[in-house]
Amino acid sequence: MAMNTDKNSYTVIFAIVMVLVVGSLLAFTAATLKPNIAENRRMERQQNILYAMGVNGNEGDGDITFVSTDKVAGDFSKYITKQLVIEDGVVKEDKEAYLIDVKKEQAKAKNGGTRRLPLFVGVKDGKTFYIAPIRGKGLWDAIWGYVALDENMVVQGTFFDHAGETPGLGANIKQRYFMDDFYGEKLLTDAGAFKGITVAKGNNDPKNLIKDDYEVDALAGATITGDGVSAMIKKDLKLYQPYFENLKKLASN
Amino acid sequence: MGLLSKKDAKLITDPLADNNPITIQVLGICSALAITAELKASLVMGIAVMFVLGIGNVVISLMRNIIPSKIRIIVQLIVVAALVIIVDQVLKAFAYELSKTLSVFVGLIITNCIIMGRFEAFALANKPWRSFLDGIGNALGYALILLIVGFFRELLGSGTLFGIPVLGDPIEKTGVYSLGYENNGFMLMPPMALIIVGLIIWVQRSRNKALIED
Numbered sequence: 001m002a003m004n005t006d007k008n009s010y011t012v013i014f015a016i017v018m019v020l021v022v023g024s025l026l027a028f029t030a031a032t033l034k035p036n037i038a039e040n041r042r043m044e045r046q047q048n049i050l051y052a053m054g055v056n057g058n059e060g061d062g063d064i065t066f067v068s069t070d071k072v073a074g075d076f077s078k079y080i081t082k083q084l085v086i087e088d089g090v091v092k093e094d095k096e097a098y099l100i101d102v103k104k105e106q107a108k109a110k111n112g113g114t115r116r117l118p119l120f121v122g123v124k125d126g127k128t129f130y131i132a133p134i135r136g137k138g139l140w141d142a143i144w145g146y147v148a149l150d151e152n153m154v155v156q157g158t159f160f161d162h163a164g165e166t167p168g169l170g171a172n173i174k175q176r177y178f179m180d181d182f183y184g185e186k187l188l189t190d191a192g193a194f195k196g197i198t199v200a201k202g203n204n205d206p207k208n209l210i211k212d213d214y215e216v217d218a219l220a221g222a223t224i225t226g227d228g229v230s231a232m233i234k235k236d237l238k239l240y241q242p243y244f245e246n247l248k249k250l251a252s253n
Numbered sequence: 254m255g256l257l258s259k260k261d262a263k264l265i266t267d268p269l270a271d272n273n274p275i276t277i278q279v280l281g282i283c284s285a286l287a288i289t290a291e292l293k294a295s296l297v298m299g300i301a302v303m304f305v306l307g308i309g310n311v312v313i314s315l316m317r318n319i320i321p322s323k324i325r326i327i328v329q330l331i332v333v334a335a336l337v338i339i340v341d342q343v344l345k346a347f348a349y350e351l352s353k354t355l356s357v358f359v360g361l362i363i364t365n366c367i368i369m370g371r372f373e374a375f376a377l378a379n380k381p382w383r384s385f386l387d388g389i390g391n392a393l394g395y396a397l398i399l400l401i402v403g404f405f406r407e408l409l410g411s412g413t414l415f416g417i418p419v420l421g422d423p424i425e426k427t428g429v430y431s432l433g434y435e436n437n438g439f440m441l442m443p444p445m446a447l448i449i450v451g452l453i454i455w456v457q458r459s460r461n462k463a464l465i466e467d
Contacts, residue, residue, distance in 0.1 A: 011321040018328060022335045029342050036346035044349065062416065164357050167297075168290025168407075169441060171357065206424050220410075221290070221441040 043069050045098050046076040052146040052159045053122045053129040055079050062176045082121040086243055088114050102135040102144065102236075117239055122148070129156055132240050136232025139224040140164040143173065147237060151251070153187040153244050155197070160229065170225030181208040181216040187237060194241050196234035199226035257386070264386040268394035274367045275398040276454045277464065281367040285399055285450060286443040288361065292415050295403030299396025301358050303389060304340070306368050309333050310388035313376035320377070329372040334363050367395055402449045410440030 004010065047066035050056065055075060057065035067075050076098075083097035097118040109115035120131040128151065135144040141163035148157040158179045165171040172178055185197050200215040201223065208216055218226045257265070274280045288294045312332050313320075320328050341359050344352035362368070371391050376384040407413055412420040412430075421428015423436055439445055458464045 005319065005321045006323070011323050014319070014321050015324060015327075018331065022331055026335060026338060029339050033342050033346040037342070040345065040349040161353075164360070166290070167288045167294035167357055220438040 042099070043072050046072045048146050048159045048161070049098060049120055049122075049131050049133075050075055050079060052131050052148040052157045053079065053124060054148070054157050055122075055124060058176075064174070064176060079124055080120050080122045084119045084121065086117040086119060086240070089242060091243065094118075100133075102133050103142070106135060115239070117243075119240065119243065127156075130240075130244075132237060134232045134236035136228050136235065138162050138165045138173075138228045139170050139222075140166070143225065143228050143232065145229075145232070147182070147233070149187070149237075149240075149244075151244065151247055153194075153237075153241070155182045155185045155187070158182045162225070165222070165225050168221075169219065170222040172219050172222065173225055173229055178216075178219060184211040185216060186212060186214065187233075188241075192245075194234075194238045196230070196237065198230045201226075261383065261386055264383060265390035265393065268387075268391040269397060270394075270457070271461065271464065273394045273398065273457075274370070274391050275395060275450065276457055278367075278370070280370050281365050281395055282447075282450070284361045284365055285395075285402060286446040288358070289399055289402040289406055289446050290410065290441050291407045291413075292400065292403040295399040296396070297354060298358055298361070299392065299399050301355060301362055302365060302367070302395055303392035305333060305336055305362055306371060306388040306392045307385055308388075309336055309368060310371055310376040310384040311381045312336070313372045314379060314381040314384035317377050317379075325377065326369070326373070329369055330363075333368055333372070337362050367391060398450065398453065401453060402446050405449055406440045406445060409437050410445075412436050 005014075047069075050067050050072070051064075055067060057067065059065065066072070083094055085092050085094045085097050085100070098120065100116055100118045102118075105115045105117070118133060122129040122131060129148040130151070131146050131148045133144065133146050135142065137143065143160065143162040143165065145158060145160035147155060150156050160173045160179055162171060162173060165173065182197065187194060187196055189195050195214050198215050199218045201218045203213065203215040203217055205213065205215070206217050268274055271277065275282065275285055284298060288298050309332055313329060316328070316332075337359055341352065341356070344355060371388055375387045379387070404414070407415075408419070412418060412423055418428075420434070421430045423430050
């Protein structure tokens with residue numbers, strides 16, 4: 001080929017053209033696919049919330065199946081009776097509470113603002129679930145989840161997810177054997193103080209039969225991810241404690 | 254003669270053994286250590302790299318006469334990064350579940366030295382079809398080692414294969430666990446992958462003396 005590809009001018013022109021072509025290609029892909037992606041994310045949130053309160057298509061051990069995407073909108077309005085937003089102790093209903101970005105709210109609180117706390121009240125088979133979103137840090141990236149509680153802040157179900165934990169190690173927080181361990185664990189001491197749940201190494205309870213030790217069995221090789229799970233449970237769920245105390249007061253009156 | 258000529262077939266078979274990207278060229282070690290704690294992750298990573306390396310090699314090969322040599326590494330990096338991001342976006346829009354599984358691997362694919370290595374060593378000097386075969390061959394060689402390492406780590410570390418228990422239940426003490434066998438938690442740690450890769454290299458070189466360097 002006669003073209004001299006070593007000239008500086010050619011190199012510069014090539015670089016500019018390449019940047020323009022690749023840049024517009026990426027921008028085009030992102031712009032055209034954005035509505036689809038946003039819709040998928042929205043449905044994922046509803047699926048996650050429903051999963052935490054036990055509305056899912058799980059079959060057998062270890063299987064994690066969400067409510068299918070064509071049914072999720074219907075099931076969400078059927079099972080989730082109230083969507084609440086707690087701001088400065090004031091509880092309000094908000095039909096779009098599930099769209100609240102926990103990450104942004106955490107940032108707001110850090111900068112001195114007040115954090116809005118979404119809480120979803122669901123009813124299944126006559127039992128009431130209070131589902132709260134939590135978010136924290138894993139080893140590589142963000143981890144988050146939804147925890148379903150009963151009125152005494154005893155865990156009734158969880159769903160955890162992560163952005164980039166190591167496959168086979170930290171990524172296992174979204175495996176059934178880890179998430180199911182939390183079922184029945186208490187967040188409050190008998191005196192009513194908030195204690196939280198620790199993901200503990202060597203708690204000598206691999207089947208997690210002891211439900212009042214405030215501990216679940218850790219994952220081998222995923223210490224930091226496990227610590228992240230403990231931290232986000234302790235930090236974020238503690239914020240909901242006043243709501244549950246209030247709930248009790250109303251019930252006893 | 255079959256579908257491929259002898260020379261072309263060699264492009265696929267060579268990287269499987271005597272010119273394996275991991276055990277001979279010692280490339281792509283980082284991801285081989287990071288994600289081989291279970292077989293499923295190894296398989297997904299192998300397929301993803303095959304896809305990116307196959308297409309990336311063709312793209313680079315098509316551009317080989319117009320890429321200025323001064324910035325060729327940058328161009329290669331942009332090609333692979335753009336490719337991976339576009340695939341990721343399309344999956345997010347149309348196969349969300351699959352994209353959730355793969356998202357962890359995106360960063361690991363872009364920085365996989367095998368991909369840049371094949372672009373640089375092969376695709377820049379060869380025609381698209383041969384580059385494509387070279388890409389597939391090297392990705393197969395990579396996937397093969399990943400699967401071998403993943404097999405041993407998952408079997409000895411968790412007692413499962415593809416998540417299915419094969420040695421019995423470690424908590425109920427059934428199967429081999431009733432004999433006092435225990436899972437080796439150390440197998441789940443990245444250093445064990447390094448040791449297994451080392452063992453594979455040892456076995457391979459003791460069988461084929463021609464591979465031993467001075």
